[in-house]
Amino acid sequence: MKEHNMGDFEGYDTRGRINGFSGGQIGVRTLFQRIVFVVFLALTSIAAISPQIASAQSYSFSSVQVEGNQRITAAAILSYLGIAKGETVSAAALNDGYQRLIASGLFEKVEVLPQGRLLVVRVIEHPTINRVSVEGNKRIKDSVLEPLLQSQERHVFSPSVAEVDAGTIVEVYQTQGRLSVIVEPKIIRRSNNRVDLVFEVTESRNTEIERLSFIGNREFSDSRLRRVLETKQAGILRRFVRADTFVPDRIEFDKQVLRDFYHSRGHVDFQTLSVTSELSRERDGMFITFTVREGQQFKFGEITTTSDLPEVDADEFHAESKLRSGTVYNPAVLESTINRMENLALQKGLNFVRVEPRITRNDRAQTLDIELVLMRGERVVVERIDIEGNATTLDRVVRNQFRIVEGDPFNPRQIRAAAERIRAMGFFATADVQAREGSAPGNVIIDVDVEEAPTGSFSFGGVYSLEQGFGLNLAYSESNLMGRGQFLSLSLVTGEDNGSFDFKFAEPHFLGRDLRFGVNASYAQSTQADEFYDTQIARLGTSLGFPISENGRAEVRVFGAGVNMDGYTAGSSALITAEVARGVQIGAGTGIGYSIDNRRSGLDPDTSVRLDFNTDFGGFGSDYNYAKTSASFNAKTMVINDQVTLRATVEGGALVSLNGASSRSTDRYFMGPSLLRGFAVNGVGPRDLSTDPDPDIGEAVGGNMFAVARLEAQFPVGLPEEYGISAGFFVDAGSVWGLDDDLAGAIDDDMHLRSVVGASLFWDTPIGPLRFNFSRALQKESYDIENTFEFTISSSF
Numbered sequence: 001m002k003e004h005n006m007g008d009f010e011g012y013d014t015r016g017r018i019n020g021f022s023g024g025q026i027g028v029r030t031l032f033q034r035i036v037f038v039v040f041l042a043l044t045s046i047a048a049i050s051p052q053i054a055s056a057q058s059y060s061f062s063s064v065q066v067e068g069n070q071r072i073t074a075a076a077i078l079s080y081l082g083i084a085k086g087e088t089v090s091a092a093a094l095n096d097g098y099q100r101l102i103a104s105g106l107f108e109k110v111e112v113l114p115q116g117r118l119l120v121v122r123v124i125e126h127p128t129i130n131r132v133s134v135e136g137n138k139r140i141k142d143s144v145l146e147p148l149l150q151s152q153e154r155h156v157f158s159p160s161v162a163e164v165d166a167g168t169i170v171e172v173y174q175t176q177g178r179l180s181v182i183v184e185p186k187i188i189r190r191s192n193n194r195v196d197l198v199f200e201v202t203e204s205r206n207t208e209i210e211r212l213s214f215i216g217n218r219e220f221s222d223s224r225l226r227r228v229l230e231t232k233q234a235g236i237l238r239r240f241v242r243a244d245t246f247v248p249d250r251i252e253f254d255k256q257v258l259r260d261f262y263h264s265r266g267h268v269d270f271q272t273l274s275v276t277s278e279l280s281r282e283r284d285g286m287f288i289t290f291t292v293r294e295g296q297q298f299k300f301g302e303i304t305t306t307s308d309l310p311e312v313d314a315d316e317f318h319a320e321s322k323l324r325s326g327t328v329y330n331p332a333v334l335e336s337t338i339n340r341m342e343n344l345a346l347q348k349g350l351n352f353v354r355v356e357p358r359i360t361r362n363d364r365a366q367t368l369d370i371e372l373v374l375m376r377g378e379r380v381v382v383e384r385i386d387i388e389g390n391a392t393t394l395d396r397v398v399r400n401q402f403r404i405v406e407g408d409p410f411n412p413r414q415i416r417a418a419a420e421r422i423r424a425m426g427f428f429a430t431a432d433v434q435a436r437e438g439s440a441p442g443n444v445i446i447d448v449d450v451e452e453a454p455t456g457s458f459s460f461g462g463v464y465s466l467e468q469g470f471g472l473n474l475a476y477s478e479s480n481l482m483g484r485g486q487f488l489s490l491s492l493v494t495g496e497d498n499g500s501f502d503f504k505f506a507e508p509h510f511l512g513r514d515l516r517f518g519v520n521a522s523y524a525q526s527t528q529a530d531e532f533y534d535t536q537i538a539r540l541g542t543s544l545g546f547p548i549s550e551n552g553r554a555e556v557r558v559f560g561a562g563v564n565m566d567g568y569t570a571g572s573s574a575l576i577t578a579e580v581a582r583g584v585q586i587g588a589g590t591g592i593g594y595s596i597d598n599r600r601s602g603l604d605p606d607t608s609v610r611l612d613f614n615t616d617f618g619g620f621g622s623d624y625n626y627a628k629t630s631a632s633f634n635a636k637t638m639v640i641n642d643q644v645t646l647r648a649t650v651e652g653g654a655l656v657s658l659n660g661a662s663s664r665s666t667d668r669y670f671m672g673p674s675l676l677r678g679f680a681v682n683g684v685g686p687r688d689l690s691t692d693p694d695p696d697i698g699e700a701v702g703g704n705m706f707a708v709a710r711l712e713a714q715f716p717v718g719l720p721e722e723y724g725i726s727a728g729f730f731v732d733a734g735s736v737w738g739l740d741d742d743l744a745g746a747i748d749d750d751m752h753l754r755s756v757v758g759a760s761l762f763w764d765t766p767i768g769p770l771r772f773n774f775s776r777a778l779q780k781e782s783y784d785i786e787n788t789f790e791f792t793i794s795s796s797f
Contacts, residue, residue, distance in 0.1 A: 059088070059090075059119075081121065098112045108125070128157065129153050131153060132149060136201040139203055151165050169181075173201075177207050178203060186199075207285060209287075212229070213290070216293055218294060229254040230253055230257065231288070258290070271292065305317055317355075317372075352379055352409050355372050392480070397427070397484060400512075401425070422448070427453060429452070434449075456476070460475075477489040486505065498524070498525065501523045502521075515545070520540070520541050522539050532568060540561075564585075575701055589618025589620060607637040626667065633648075633650045644714070651675065652706060665701055673790055677730065680785040686742075687699060704737075714760070733754065755778040758775030
């Protein structure tokens with residue numbers, strides 16, 4: 001068995017490209033035979049100069065003999081040659097036939113030899129591929145590469161196709177940032193004119209982005225713009241971060257998100273002039289530079305609404321506008337206003353009404369005057385919606401994202417919004433939504449082409465929280481259960497002193513409507529984790545959520561719970577002793593919730609606001625009936641050219657008895673470090689100081705009411721942002737208070753304000769954003785338990 005390089009291939013640069021074929025024996029013979037044939041034809045042409053032998057320019061063959069063919073019939077070869085018996089042909093026609101045989105790609109060697117009235121055609125066929133394999137590939141599996149190859153077993157080997165296949169392998173590696181990969185196709189000769197085709201891969205390291213810089217940016221710093229891009233600069237954890245790998249296709253996406261970022265901040269003339277990529281000398285890093293032109297920032301000027309339709313009241317539609325003069329121009333706000341107006345037209349039964357924005361630019365004042373014109377649009381209806389590529393996801397899951405059905409008026413804005421909702425589901429790697437002409441004038445067909453993406457996850461590992469310490473976590477989640485768009489989550493957490501199990505299921509389109517039906521079940525137990533008693537708590541509930549407004553959603557729920565307190569042997573609190581003596585309590589209840597989140601509309605890129613309000617009426621069937629209300633307000637904004645992030649949170653809750661009974665510790669509020677930083681778990685609030693074993697701090701008993709406010713600022717510290725390190729300051733103030741039974745004043749349950757200041761260090765890592773808090777209490781009670789240092793997984797609204 002002897003290995004040969006495939007001949008007659010054009011060479012390529014060996015770095016990140018196909019290794020050139022060396023032009024071995026096959027190529028030399030082919031070149032030689034062509035030279036001989038061309039010389040033969042040239043001599044024939046020279047001889048044609050003499051009029052006495054002018055007839056030598058033409059041939060007439062009484063027979064044609066084909067030699068060397070094995071799989072390909074002589075008739076097929078003659079069809080390529082295009083010469084019949086007895087036909088008079090010129091030398092040029094004979095050359096054309098030869099070229100057609102070569103171009104067919106079926107032969108390694110072709111000879112066309114006129115011998116008087118006999119034409120001999122000798123061929124050597126390309127071999128049949130016995131086996132196709134890829135060797136040397138460790139980073140990318142065969143199962144990924146082999147389906148992409150055009151060269152197939154039991155097919156005729158083609159050098160040009162093998163060349164394309166080698167280029168395909170190179171492209172796959174380059175999409176992962178391995179630009180210096182070498183792919184060398186080789187053949188191994190077998191018997192019976194068969195070959196093994198082997199693609200030898202010499203892998204390379206990822207080509208990382210050593211520097212990502214900008215030229216021409218004045219309003220926003222390089223570090224702020226780098227946070228916008230999907231492409232990231234290599235940092236100290238580069239081995240774990242794939243986003244810092246250079247992928248050429250990602251650059252086009254980055255240009256688009258950069259454009260959207262500037263446009264949303266009023267820079268309507270923004271342009272990306274060029275993007276240059278320079279390979280480092282070691283060929284393992286890239287230096288990428290975006291050259292941009294920001295342009296001036298524009299604001300909304302005069303906002304007017306007019307109507308070209310007599311039946312449409314412009315003032316009524318103007319009331320739907322969210323545009324405000326003097327605010328920074330944002331195309332998303334304009335698009336939202338247009339959608340609101342067109343939806344109002346549909347609600348009023350005014351079909352085919354369109355809103356056309358007419359923008360007048362005022363460069364001197366740097367404003368954009370907006371005139372919203374209500375006009376009659378084209379009478380175009382949706383003929384049908386075709387969905388392709390959803391091998392797992394059901395059609396109805398995709399159709400639920402459309403606000404229109406077959407026969408409704410066609411609205412391009414609604415189609416674009418549906419496309420965004422389809423992508424936001426997270427079920428698909430790609431989702432393309434296009435409109436094309438239907439079967440009749442005035443009809444359109446909506447084509448939805450998607451590619452499924454993994455939607456499930458299974459995790460096993462360690463967890464840590466300040467309230468429960470370290471533990472083991474086993475979790476499974478699926479966001480597209482059986483392709484129905486349903487959500488399922490199972491988790492099991494175990495620790496030294498506690499354990500919990502959670503089950504969650506949700507159907508986001510219950511009964512085919514925008515109703516979210518959910519089922520939740522949980523069980524948790526603790527063994528004297530932070531108290532001197534054990535608890536077992538089981539809960540089961542169902543909920544139904546629905547939209548109230550563009551940004552608001554409401555929820556109704558019913559639930560049942562079983563709670564037990566036991567094992568109180570280490571302490572001596574009369575209050576807790578009485579609560580433990582009440583044993584297992586089982587009750588049911590109902591509740592309502594309401595939330596407003598301006599991120600649902602995405603109109604303000606710099607400011608986020610969320611308001612949550614919940615009220616539960618529970619305990620029915622137990623010895624304690626209650627009403628429990630909680631509310632929270634969260635806000636975030638970015639200032640100083642998006643360099644500084646400000647966050648504010650205000651939370652509060654109240655627990656009220658409905659039947660005159662007293663609450664238990666399992667019902668009341670406890671203030672942990674997740675609510676008030678700078679204090680230990682259960683380190684704040686009413687405490688029974690008359691108990692053993694430590695009368696100085698006593699036992700935390702919780703309170704029926706709590707309130708807390710948290711303010712913080714996060715800002716860069718001057719380190720390269722690829723390190724992912726930033727800093728912050730925070731101020732917290734709050735308290736928990738109030739008992740139904742304070743043991744005749746033995747327990748201080750009055751409202752005592754606690755406050756704390758501190759500094760934070762943030763570190764973005766592949767395992768999540770880490771946060772280190774250093775704090776000092778400004779106001780506290782003598783029995784409070786401080787915690788001056790905290791390490792947490794950072795979470796932000």
